[in-house]
Amino acid sequence: MYALFIKQFLRSKAVILSFILTLIMGIISILIGQQFLSRQENIIRQVTAHQREHIERNVAAHDEMGLLLYYLRFSLISQPDKIAALSIGQRDVNPSIQSVTIRTLEGQRYDTDLNNPSNLQSGNLDLGFVILYLFPLLIIAFTFNLLSEEQEAGTWRLIAVQAKSAQTYLLRKVSVRTIALYILLAVLFLIAILGLSLPVNEALLAFAIASVLYLAFWFAFCFWVITFKRSSSFNVLTLLSAWVVFTILLPAAVNNFVANLYPVPESLATMVEQRDGYHEKWDKDKGDTMEKFYAHYPQFKTYGVPEQTFSWLWYYAMQQMGDDESLQHSRAMRDKIMQREQVSRSIAMVMPTMHTQLLFNDVARTSLSDYVQLLDSTQTFHERMRLHFYPKIFDNAVVKDEDWKRFTPEYITERKSVNWLAMLLPLIITVAILCILSGSNMRRIKSV
Amino acid sequence: MKTTVSFLIARQFCKNAFRSGALYAIMIVMMVMIGFAAYSGWKIYTSQNATRQHYQQEARESWENNPDKHPHRMAHFGSFAFRLKHPLSMFDFGLESFTGNAVYLEAHRQNSVNFSEASFSTGLLRFGEISMAMLLQVVLPLIVFFLGFASISAERENGTLKVMLTQGVAWKDILVGKSMGIFSLAMFMVVPVIVITLFLLLLTDQTSFTTDSLLRYAGIVIAYLVFTLVLCFITVLISTVSTSSKNALMTLLAVWLFMIVLLPKTTQALGNYFYPSLSKIEFDTAVELDVLKEGDSHNPDDPHYKNLRDSVLQVYKVDSVQQLPFNYSGFVMREGERISAEIYQRHLEELVYTYKKQNSINKITAWINPYAAVRNISMALSGTDFESYVAFQQEAERYRYQLAQTMNELQMKFISNEKLGPNDKPYTISHEHWKEIPDFRPQHLSIDTALGNELSSMLSLVFWTVLSIALIIRLSKKAKAI
Numbered sequence: 032m033y034a035l036f037i038k039q040f041l042r043s044k045a046v047i048l049s050f051i052l053t054l055i056m057g058i059i060s061i062l063i064g065q066q067f068l069s070r071q072e073n074i075i076r077q078v079t080a081h082q083r084e085h086i087e088r089n090v091a092a093h094d095e096m097g098l099l100l101y102y103l104r105f106s107l108i109s110q111p112d113k114i115a116a117l118s119i120g121q122r123d124v125n126p127s128i129q130s131v132t133i134r135t136l137e138g139q140r141y142d143t144d145l146n147n148p149s150n151l152q153s154g155n156l157d158l159g160f161v162i163l164y165l166f167p168l169l170i171i172a173f174t175f176n177l178l179s180e181e182q183e184a185g186t187w188r189l190i191a192v193q194a195k196s197a198q199t200y201l202l203r204k205v206s207v208r209t210i211a212l213y214i215l216l217a218v219l220f221l222i223a224i225l226g227l228s229l230p231v232n233e234a235l236l237a238f239a240i241a242s243v244l245y246l247a248f249w250f251a252f253c254f255w256v257i258t259f260k261r262s263s264s265f266n267v268l269t270l271l272s273a274w275v276v277f278t279i280l281l282p283a284a285v286n287n288f289v290a291n292l293y294p295v296p297e298s299l300a301t302m303v304e305q306r307d308g309y310h311e312k313w314d315k316d317k318g319d320t321m322e323k324f325y326a327h328y329p330q331f332k333t334y335g336v337p338e339q340t341f342s343w344l345w346y347y348a349m350q351q352m353g354d355d356e357s358l359q360h361s362r363a364m365r366d367k368i369m370q371r372e373q374v375s376r377s378i379a380m381v382m383p384t385m386h387t388q389l390l391f392n393d394v395a396r397t398s399l400s401d402y403v404q405l406l407d408s409t410q411t412f413h414e415r416m417r418l419h420f421y422p423k424i425f426d427n428a429v430v431k432d433e434d435w436k437r438f439t440p441e442y443i444t445e446r447k448s449v450n451w452l453a454m455l456l457p458l459i460i461t462v463a464i465l466c467i468l469s470g471s472n473m474r475r476i477k478s479v
Numbered sequence: 480m481k482t483t484v485s486f487l488i489a490r491q492f493c494k495n496a497f498r499s500g501a502l503y504a505i506m507i508v509m510m511v512m513i514g515f516a517a518y519s520g521w522k523i524y525t526s527q528n529a530t531r532q533h534y535q536q537e538a539r540e541s542w543e544n545n546p547d548k549h550p551h552r553m554a555h556f557g558s559f560a561f562r563l564k565h566p567l568s569m570f571d572f573g574l575e576s577f578t579g580n581a582v583y584l585e586a587h588r589q590n591s592v593n594f595s596e597a598s599f600s601t602g603l604l605r606f607g608e609i610s611m612a613m614l615l616q617v618v619l620p621l622i623v624f625f626l627g628f629a630s631i632s633a634e635r636e637n638g639t640l641k642v643m644l645t646q647g648v649a650w651k652d653i654l655v656g657k658s659m660g661i662f663s664l665a666m667f668m669v670v671p672v673i674v675i676t677l678f679l680l681l682l683t684d685q686t687s688f689t690t691d692s693l694l695r696y697a698g699i700v701i702a703y704l705v706f707t708l709v710l711c712f713i714t715v716l717i718s719t720v721s722t723s724s725k726n727a728l729m730t731l732l733a734v735w736l737f738m739i740v741l742l743p744k745t746t747q748a749l750g751n752y753f754y755p756s757l758s759k760i761e762f763d764t765a766v767e768l769d770v771l772k773e774g775d776s777h778n779p780d781d782p783h784y785k786n787l788r789d790s791v792l793q794v795y796k797v798d799s800v801q802q803l804p805f806n807y808s809g810f811v812m813r814e815g816e817r818i819s820a821e822i823y824q825r826h827l828e829e830l831v832y833t834y835k836k837q838n839s840i841n842k843i844t845a846w847i848n849p850y851a852a853v854r855n856i857s858m859a860l861s862g863t864d865f866e867s868y869v870a871f872q873q874e875a876e877r878y879r880y881q882l883a884q885t886m887n888e889l890q891m892k893f894i895s896n897e898k899l900g901p902n903d904k905p906y907t908i909s910h911e912h913w914k915e916i917p918d919f920r921p922q923h924l925s926i927d928t929a930l931g932n933e934l935s936s937m938l939s940l941v942f943w944t945v946l947s948i949a950l951i952i953r954l955s956k957k958a959k960a961i
Contacts, residue, residue, distance in 0.1 A: 056745075063748055066755075074758045081764055092778070120605075124577070124597045126759070142591045143579060143598065145759045147834040149841070149865050151577040151597060153747035154605050160744075168736065264728055268625060271732060275621065280512065282606030283613075287519040289603070290576075290596060296530040298594045299581055303538050303559065306583065310556045314546050339901045368599050375601040385603055392602040399601045 036207045040173075049172060050215060053165055057219040060158045061226050064116025067155070068227065071111050071127060078106050078128055079440050086435050097343025097424045106130045106440035107412045109405045112396055113229050117238060118159035118388075120397025124151055128440075129409045133420055135353030136413045137305035137361055140406055141298070158223060159391045162242050163384060164278055166212065167249040171270040173208040174253040177201065179263040198473050209250055216242060237394045237449045244458040245387040251465035258472035277384045285378050285385065293371050297364035301357045308356030312349035324348035327355060334425050344425045351417075365403065372399050380457045390454050393447075408443050484648055488656025493663055496626060502664070505622055509668050512618070516611045517675045520569035521682075531561035531580065539918045547907040549894065551812070554886035557585030560875035560919045562592075565862025566683045566692055570676045570699065571612030573863025576604070578871075584879035584919075586816065586886065589823050591759070592872060611672045612857050615703055616850060617739055619668055620710050624731040627661040627714035629724040636724060641960050650955035654715055658951070661711040669707055673700055694926050695860045702860070705940055706853040712947035719958050738850045746844050750837035757830060769822045776815035784811060801896045809890030816887060820880050827876075831869055838865060845939040852943065855936040859929045866932045870924050878919045885916060 040046060086103060093099040107129045111122055126144045154160070178201060181187035194200045220239055229235055256269055312320045318336050321344075325332045337344050354361075379385035392398035423433070496502050538559045545553060562580045579592030597604055607613065631653070634640035643653060680688055680696060714731060721727035757765070774783025788800060791810070800807035845852035858864035893908045930937065 056741075059745070059748070063752065066752060070755070070758070074760055077758070077760050077764070081760060120602050121597075121600070124595070124600075124604075128760075130760075138583065141593045141598075143593055143595070145591070145757065145762055145830065146577075147751070147756060147837050147865075148574040148577040148595075148868055149834070149838045150747060150751045152574050153744055153841075156744055156748040160605075164740065264725055267728060267732065271621075275618065279607060279617065280609065282603050283609045284512075284515060286600065286603040286606060287515070287609050290600065291519060291522050291526075294526055294530070295594075295599050296534075298599070299530060299534040299561065302581055302583065302594070303534055303541070306538075306557065306559075307541050310552075311541075311545075313552055314548060340899075340903060340905060341901070371599060372601050375603050379603070385606070388605060389602045397602075399599075402598075 033203065033207070036204055040204075040207050040211065046173065049169055050211075053161070053169055053215065054218070056156075056165055057158060057161050057215075058222060060156050060161045061116070061219070061223050063155060064119065064157050064223070065227055067119055067122075067157075068111065068113060068116045071115075071122075074128065075108055075110060075440075078108065078130065082106055082130075082438070082440055086438055090430060090435050094430050095343075096420070096428050096430055097346065099430055100133055100420050100424055102132070103438075104130045104132050105412075105416055105438060107405070107409055107443065108440050109401070109408070109443045112234065113227055114234050114238060115395045115397050116227050116229075117157060117223060118391035118395040118397055119155040119157045120159075120392035120395060121399050121402055122397040123155055125399075125402040125405075127405070129405065129412075131409065131413050131416075133347070133413065133417045134350045135305050135309050136410060137301055137354050137357045138309075140409050140413075141302075158219065159388065159395075161219070162216070162245065163388055163391075166216070166246055167274055167278070169212060169215075170208075170246065170249040170253055171267070171274060173212070174205060174250070174257060175266040175270050176257075176263040177204050177208075178257045178260060179266055182260065183263060201473075205250065205254055212246060213243065216246065233449050234394045237451070237454060238391060240455065241387055241390050241394070241458065244455060244462065245383055247462050248383045248458060248465070251462050251469065255465050255469040255472065258469050277382065281382060282385045282388070285375065285382075289371050289374050289378075292374070293367050295364055295367045297360045297367060300360040301364055304357035304360060305353040309349050309353030312352050317345055320345065320348050320352060323355065324351055327351065328421070331421065331425065343427075347421065347424060365406070368399065368403055372403075381461075383458055383461050386457050393454075394449065396447075404445070405443065408445070412441060484652040485656035485659060488648075488653060489659035489663060492630065492657055492660025496660075496664055502626070505625070506667060509614070509618070509622070510671065512609065512614055513611060513668070513671055513675065516609045516614055517569070517672075517679065519608075520572070520610055521679055523572075524564050524566065524569045524683075527580075528564050531563060534581075535559065535561045535919065542916075543913050545910055545913055547910050549905055549907055550886040550889040550912070551586070551809075553913065554586035554883050557583060558878070558882055558919060559583055560871075560878060560921065562868075562871050563921050565867070565923050566680055566688070567676075567695055567699070567861035568863050569679050570610065570672075571857045571861035571863055572608050572610040573612075573858035573861055574865060574868060575863045576600070576608060578868040582872075582875050584875060584882060586812075586883040587819065589820075589827075589876060589879070592875070611676060612854075612861070615669065615672060615706075616854055616857070619665060619707065620739065620850070621735055622668065623661055623665050623707070623710045624714055624728075624735055626664050627657070627711065628718055628728040628731050630657040630661065630715055631718040632721055632724040632727045635960070644960050650958050651952070654719065654951050654955055654958075657718075658708075658711045658715045661714055662708060665707050665711065669703060673703075691923075691926050695862075695929070698860045698926070698930065699857060702853050702856045702937075702940065705944055706849060709849050709940075709943045709947050712951055716947070716950055716954060719954055738848050742844055742848055743841060743851060743854075746841040747838070750840040753840075754833055754836040756833045756837065762826060762830060766819075766823055766826050769826070770819045773818045773822070776811050784814075787811070787814060801898075803896060805891040806894040806896055809887045809892075809894060813884055813887035813891070816880070816883050820876075824876070827872075834865070842935065845936045846942065849940060849943045852936040852940045856933050856940065859933040859936075860926070862923045862929070864929075864932070866929070867924055871921060874921055875919070882916060 082105070089099055089102045093102070109127045111127055115122055123146070126142070129140055131139045176183075178187070181190060190200055191197045220242075223229060224231065224235070252273070253270055256273075257266055261269075321336045334344055375385075376389060379389050389398065393400075422428075542556065542558060545556065560582050562578070564575065568575055576596035579595045581594050582592040583590045631640065634643070634653075640653075644650070676699075677696065680692060713734070717730050717734070718724075718727045721730060774781045776784055778784070788807075791803065791807075792798065792800070795803055797803060803810075841851060842855065845855060855864070859866065889908060889912055894906045899905065
């Protein structure tokens with residue numbers, strides 16, 4: 032029986048063609064992921080080389096610690112995992128590297144990469160996209176007429192009479208298609224693992240399981256729709272409309288909604304305040320600035336208030352004020368961003384397309400929160416650099432005494448572990464509900 | 480008499496469509512979506528522009544309130560350029576969410592344009608955004624296909640087609656009539672968008688409602704009407720040549736997928752793949768290297784600046800820079816700014832050229848994909864396309880350059896050449912000068928520039944119209960009744 036089902040399924044040229052098309056799109060997407068990874072690796076190499084060369088050149092050119100640190104940039108790298116190639120997420124929009132001087136941080140850490148906005152808008156054609164958008168289309172194409180074509184050809188009556196169980200017959204037909212698509216998925220994962228030399232780890236497993244469940248959602252949904260025993264045309268219209276609603280309209284509407292609910296004017300406030308906070312100090316009383324600086328860093332109090340018109344101590348105290356005075360808005364901006372993330376996540380729970388997309392990004396560490404993590408780490412990193420160099424600048428330490436070779440780019444090492452339950456439960460529940468619904472439809476199915 | 484026959488057919492088609500409940504369901508959903516898109520567009524436009532204008536003004540006040548100081552301090556104090564949205568961005572978001580909105584303008588440095596909406600967005604942004612334009616570009620074709628896939632094939636299946644033809648109705652009338660029928664149903668979606676957009680335009684303040692924006696609006700209306708017409712013709716054509724309604728539907732859905740989902744995404748990805756662009760670090764390093772090659776203005780022994788000094792001293796017939804009639808370090812900075820800005824500009828132009836090459840594959844597909852054509856025209860006219868963004872970036876850089884050079888010139892003119900001791904008060908000039916610098920006022924591209932950039936898209940839309948009409952005429956001579 033099964034052999035016949037498989038034969039019947041694979042006999043159609045359209046089926047073979049769509050398989051090949053999806054396979055090709057999948058391979059293209061893996062190539063695009065590979066290009067993304069190699070570009071990132073290339074950039075990291077360049078940043079590392081550039082930092083060494085940049086420090087060497089400036090150390091040779093300046094013998095004053097304060098002036099030298101005006102120029103020196105130190106990089107912090109959030110290296111994408113290999114699996115990021117499968118779901119590039121927000122890593123195209125947001126930078127993965129921060130290069131900062133120890134001056135006002137707020138004026139530096141939001142600097143973006145150079146990007147073609149058209150590419151950003153079009154989005155990455157990564158494997159995540161192929162799984163989220165194209166596989167459901169295949170599922171729709173393979174299942175929409177499973178029952179209706181038999182009805183339309185008049186063969187369903189025969190089956191209902193002759194087969195031991197019409198339900199089993201239908202389930203077997205579906206399972207052939209399910210297995211075929213899961214094989215295609217497995218092939219793509221295999222190509223990705225070999226082509227990108229992906230480590231087989233918890234993240235990859237989570238990615239794969241999420242994909243399997245996501246496709247199960249579509250199978251269950253399509254199956255539920257076809258068990259209403261409507262015509263082929265009705266089914267394909269309904270399923271494709273559902274596809275448009277689930278993968279385009281609803282998520283896009285949620286995105287609009289969240290963006291409108293939480294606008295981020297604080298970003299612009301921070302931008303203006305960090306400038307004014309620092310620059311206005313040039314015209315203000317030196318003593319006041321120093322007092323504020325020492326309130327922030329009491330450990331430096333012994334340096335007192337410099338008498339000269341210009342001193343690096345005062346200069347860096349002024350720069351510090353750029354950060355201190357924009358702190359409130361900078362924090363508010365971070366809160367807003369996190370609110371957006373949380374609200375999106377909560378809404379996504381009930382919609383497998385959105386949930387899976389966010390989940391892919393989480394597992395691949397390419398989500399908005401990973402960018403926020405980079406921003407946070409940059410702050411810690413910047414603060415560490417500041418506290419290292421402040422006393423050396425204030426003492427006007429000898430530049431040559433510092434071991435400059437050890438200032439190579441640093442990496443973010445912190446890793447989130449996979450929260451399996453929160454990740455998979457929403458998908459499992461949705462699939463279960465759809466299975467129950469189809470089950471109850473199935474009971475009525477035998478009657479013609 | 481023929482037009483009346485087509486008219487009758489069209490009217491009958493609409494009547495039939497209204498008999499089914501599906502049409503009402505589709506229309507209600509669409510109205511809700513259009514309403515939501517209009518609200519989103521309006522809200523984003525008003526709140527974003529208000530925020531940006533607010534901070535542009537706040538930054539300006541703080542600029543003007545600076546006390547007397549050294550002009551070079553003011554050059555570093557700098558200014559900001561906030562990008563203002565075009566009123567028509569309410570209709571078509573285009574690239575708006577993916578382009579930076581604010582840039583800090585200071586001497587010696589070209590900062591990145593930051594805070595794009597995308598940088599604050601979650602992974603959901605990948606699914607796109609709902610704008611009225613998006614509904615017309617993506618959802619309208621699907622609805623047109625839904626409404627019209629059976630327009631001819633069902634008549635054939637029912638046998639009514641044969642009856643009509645034997646009664647003397649011409650094929651041409653049937654094809655045109657059906658197309659007009661679908662078109663009028665589509666207008667139930669297109670007209671509300673057109674009306675709402677005009678209404679929203681009128682609601683914006685009078686300064687942004689100009690002849691230019693009215694012309695842009697008219698262009699948008701024409702482009703979408705033509706696009707819808709082409710869609711209707713395609714639907715009827717496919718319905719006619721398909722062997723059954725089911726096949727017609729399948730073909731049309733495949734066309735939709737290919738036209739709207741697969742092709743644009745793939746071509747953009749391929750463009751990016753074939754024409755890799757420089758990363759920021761590569762770009763900055765290249766600019767830095769070229770600037771260093773020209774000379775380092777901070778290095779007193781640099782040959783370029785040494786030569787410059789010697790020649791200046793010779794021209795003014797003096798032995799030291801202190802004797803010059805203008806401030807020499809202001810002069811050197813002006814020279815340095817000029818050189819670095821020119822080098823930056825050269826590299827930026829190269830980069831933009833690479834981006835354009837990346838976009839070119841997608842642009843060319845307008846000839847095989849009317850969706851791409853209408854999308855490009857719509858973005859250009861709504862001031863939300865790639866060119867509009869590049870124009871903003873250029874404008875901001877021009878302003879930055881002029882600001883820096885004006886400050887350098889003020890320094891040359893008013894600051895003494897005498898070096899100050901470590902405890903002397905720094906030289907200053909009057910704060911009256913700050914107000915003399917005009918504020919940054921972004922301008923949108925004019926409509927002819929916008930249209931000029933999309934000439935090929937417009938031609939391809941014309942081509943599609945001509946092609947589909949030609950096919951209808953050809954088919955009306957060759958089509959079969961059974």
